[in-house]
Amino acid sequence: MYFIRHLRTLKIRSGLLERSAPFQARCLQTDAAQKTKPMKYKYPPMYDPYGPRPPPSEKITQLVESIVALTSEERAQIGPALRASLNHPKLEKISTEGLDLGAQAAGGTAPAEEVKVEKTAFDVKLEKFDATTKIKVIKEIRALTNLGLKEAKDLVEKAPAVIKQGVTKEEAAAIIEKIKAAGGVAVME
Known part of the structure; x- marks a missing residue:
C-alpha cells in the first residue's frame, strides 16, 4: 500500500498529464440519478407532525366540564380575569388610519365619521431667549437633553x-417652566 501511494506521488511530480487515476472522489450524483423523479410519500389523512399526544389529565378534564357549565356572561369574564391574574397586557386594536387597505366594501361608500383623537405626545420647541440669559438657557437645555456643551449651544x-x-x-409643561425660569420662551406643539 505504501508503495502504491508513493508511486502516485512520483507520477504527480513528473507531470499532471501522466496521472494514472483520479485523486478526488466525486461526491455529487451522476446525471442518470438526477433525471429520476424523487419519491413521493403519502401522508396519512390525519397527519400530526408532533406524534400522538397523551390524553388530558383529570384536572384539565374537570376544568373543561366546569367551563362548559358556565353561562355565556360568566365565560366572557374568564379572559379578562386570567389576563389580570397572569399580568398579561391588554390587547388593543391597531389603528388602520392612513393605511391603504385596497377597495372598500360595497356598503362603505358613506363618509366615515371623523373621530377626534386626543394627542398624547407633544414636542417642546424653544422659540426665543433673552441674549443676557443665553448661558442659563444653554445650561438648562443641557440638563434637559443630556447634550454636550457645543451641541446645546x-x-x-x-x-x-x-x-x-x-x-x-x-x-x-415642566420643561417649559424650567426654560421660562432660565430666561427663554418655549412652546408645546
Whole structure:
C-alpha cells in the first residue's frame, strides 16, 4: 500500500498529464440519478407532525366540564380575569388610519365619521431667549437633553428649534417652566 501511494506521488511530480487515476472522489450524483423523479410519500389523512399526544389529565378534564357549565356572561369574564391574574397586557386594536387597505366594501361608500383623537405626545420647541440669559438657557437645555456643551449651544443659537420630542403633557409643561425660569420662551406643539 505504501508503495502504491508513493508511486502516485512520483507520477504527480513528473507531470499532471501522466496521472494514472483520479485523486478526488466525486461526491455529487451522476446525471442518470438526477433525471429520476424523487419519491413521493403519502401522508396519512390525519397527519400530526408532533406524534400522538397523551390524553388530558383529570384536572384539565374537570376544568373543561366546569367551563362548559358556565353561562355565556360568566365565560366572557374568564379572559379578562386570567389576563389580570397572569399580568398579561391588554390587547388593543391597531389603528388602520392612513393605511391603504385596497377597495372598500360595497356598503362603505358613506363618509366615515371623523373621530377626534386626543394627542398624547407633544414636542417642546424653544422659540426665543433673552441674549443676557443665553448661558442659563444653554445650561438648562443641557440638563434637559443630556447634550454636550457645543451641541446645546448650537441648538439654542438656531432657535426656534425642537428641544424634546414625544413627551407627555405634564413633562412638556415642566420643561417649559424650567426654560421660562432660565430666561427663554418655549412652546408645546
